[in-house]
Amino acid sequence: MSRAFTKEDDDEFALADIGERPVSQERNLVTEEGLAQIDKHLSHLRDELGRAEKAGEREQMALAYRDLRYWSARRENAELSIPEPDETVVRFGMTVKIVNEEGKEAVWKIVGEDEADAAKGRISHVSPMAKALFGKAVGDVAVVNDSEWEIVKLNTK
Missing domain, CATH: 1.20.1280 (Monooxygenase)
Structure with missing residues (x-):
């Protein structure tokens, strides 16, 4: 050979x-x-x-x-998918500021799977955090991994 x-x-x-x-x-x-x-x-x-x-x-x-x-x-x-400018509940494409019970803040933009990059503050719409946040408004609480996160700000950009 x-x-x-x-x-x-x-x-x-x-x-x-x-x-x-x-x-x-x-x-x-x-x-x-x-x-x-x-x-x-x-x-x-x-x-x-x-x-x-x-x-x-x-x-x-x-x-x-x-x-x-x-x-x-x-x-x-x-x-x-582009959120409406006057949206008042968490939707795909929005940026959400949350605070947990210890006062730790996080800001996440909910994006597509290929766009997700947690180090840059972008999470996939299929992530547990995004799923817990969807449909909630400022003042609502989302529970992820036994931690409570209050939504303190929403931004459609």
Whole structure:
């Protein structure tokens, strides 16, 4: 058996191991920023695919194709959701300031799954905290992991 034949088999095996990115079964609600983020990913991946094709980088091509399938699916089923400016209860896309019984404050913007980044104050609409906050108004209390959080401010931006 030639070494070239073995190498080709190794490449095929490596490409098969990449697998697909799982697509959430939840509604794909997105903010305007989230929709722009998806479009940016798609543009970047198309550029990356072209570069990898020119360079003959099969693994990079496979990764780009996989990620293009993921982001294309996310773009196709994205549901843009913008809260009404006069909304008085917690909805998707809103920023919520909460305080717990010890006085600790947190500010969360409720966003789509692909937009979530807790370090930047953005939580997914399917997170336990977001689910506990939905439909509540200023002064209401949400309970998450046995902690009570009072809603002290809502912002639609």
